[in-house]
Amino acid sequence: MAAAAAALEPWQAAAPRKRRRRRREVAAGDPAAEPEADREVVLGRIREAENDLLISDFWSSALETISKCLRKHLEQLKAPVDMLSEALGNLHLDSLPSESDLAPGSVPGETLVTGTCHLRCVCYGIGNFATCIIARNQLTFLLLFLEKCQIPRSHCWVYDPLFSHLEIAILNVLGVTVISENEEGKRSICGKPTIFYMIHCGTALYNNLLWSNWSVDALSKVIIIGNSFRGLEERFLTRILQKNYPYIAKILKGLEELEFPQTSQYMDIFNDTSIHWFPVQKLTQLSKDTWVFREEPYYQDVEDLEIIRNKTEDPSATDLTSS
Template sequence: MAAALGSWQAVAPRKRRPAARRPRPGAVAAARDPEAEPEVDGEVVLRRIREAGEDLLVSEFWSSALETINSCLRKHLEQLNAPEGTLLEATGKLHLDSSLDESHAAPGSIPGETLATGTCSWKCVCYGIGNFATCVLARNQLAFLLLFLEKCQIPRNHCWVYDPLFSQLEIAVLNTLGVSVLSENEEGRRSVRGQPTVFYMPHCGTALYNNLLWSNWSADALSKVVIIGNSFRGLEGRLLTRILQKDYVYVAKILKGLEEQEFPQTSQYMDIFNDTSIHWFPVHKLTQLPADTWAFQEEPDYEDCEDLEIIRNKTGDPAAARVNLL
């Protein structure tokens, strides 16, 4: 797999502006690019996403991040014990076939990109990526997501994306790119229902991770979950123990049942992927947790939570039931 991951076609790097510093991890509001035009059209946004992807492809960060992701997914796939010809086969073929006709690529795609149309059973859910039309940091995070989908051969229509801050322009751009845009704010309450799923959640609020864990609170479900987002160990270090255990109880309870690997830190992408890790949940660790860990199923309640860093659902009540994966 390591050799396959290195088969991307390199393109010449372009000059890029230094990214503005991102707000502290978990902040809801996205930093906006001070040099962005007040209004842009879809073609401009697609071009900027494409350019961000081209820069990312030839960066030291991208190659190092792929090694980190590859190491984690390899171990995660071993415990899934997928049947031959489905998940294990698909992820074992992480490569780019740049020889195919580019006319088959989706609008706004990276040069040489091909979309997976095979039997790969991976799904992907992306929360909280921000206003990528006006924010250079969010745009780079979206470019990373698109490259990640391609590397893992996850068809774009098997990736669901949502941010309550998305503009109509950004929704239109995402539709053009071929990903599936969710219409409702789930607040992270999405059950994988036995489907191996990667959740891409860079710089999301802690409550979003807590809700996701609650929605999949069993050893069987969590063994099929991978999370790319804020370091859980970092959350443990930053939050007071009483706050973590009172407001984010599921994050607190799962700390001994996960493995995480930090993303590499390079100067070029420091502001974009700082405090980011890939997490997975080994079965042997989950089964060693105390039995009462899984007996606790209380729905998260943030009524008395200070500094809640998510946007709540104002049009419905996603807490009424766990949302099933599409």
């Protein structure tokens, strides 16, 4: 792994807590939402958000948390020592370049990465970043995260049913790939180490993602930045979690989780957020029956599912295998 950690029918990315739902309500047209703007205005707002994030205590603390997880994850993948040191060496605060050093449409702190990078990123549920400051901060974090981990933006796939035509155009300018179909979170990593960035998404999306990669080999190559799985365990009755979201219930003993730092400035943006990875040692200690069960989730009798199903006959996702 080189230099890493260096709609049709859309699903709805919402989470159980009312605090999280407020972001979606604002993004959907609440009077508190910001007015629609043109591309350059939104790009300017992204730059401003990045400037604020870079100098915040939250950013430096979040980098420390990410670094701890990525070091263990890369060691598990048996990355060469020099690559590991190089990747983790980039997890620090660089001085911000001047505006004159930036290419048109880029954001401060962007690093041009050359060569081959095998670590990829998939992002679900950012929301309307053109009009919602919470969504914009989450997008900004993603862009900085890609830079610090030396993941080329071309290796990042993004999807949210709320994206406007303007936002899709901006994401294209920023260099990430917008997924055109509703995957319901059912994306296989196809053997390639992948980070899933899923802030405040519905529980079913995490369950679907686990199902799509339900093996020791696949999960050992997955990192999830999103809702705390321990928090899900605390909020759901055990029988409900096991019945409605069995893959989450089964994997709780096979993961390690590090909570994101909490600061007043970014409390509503990254509350209940953790970074998760799946140690091989823990995965192999799970019973064999754990891996035999492979039934696809359908959620027929689940209330408040927080996901809109893909009703097409062939809900195939954008193919990453050729990338």
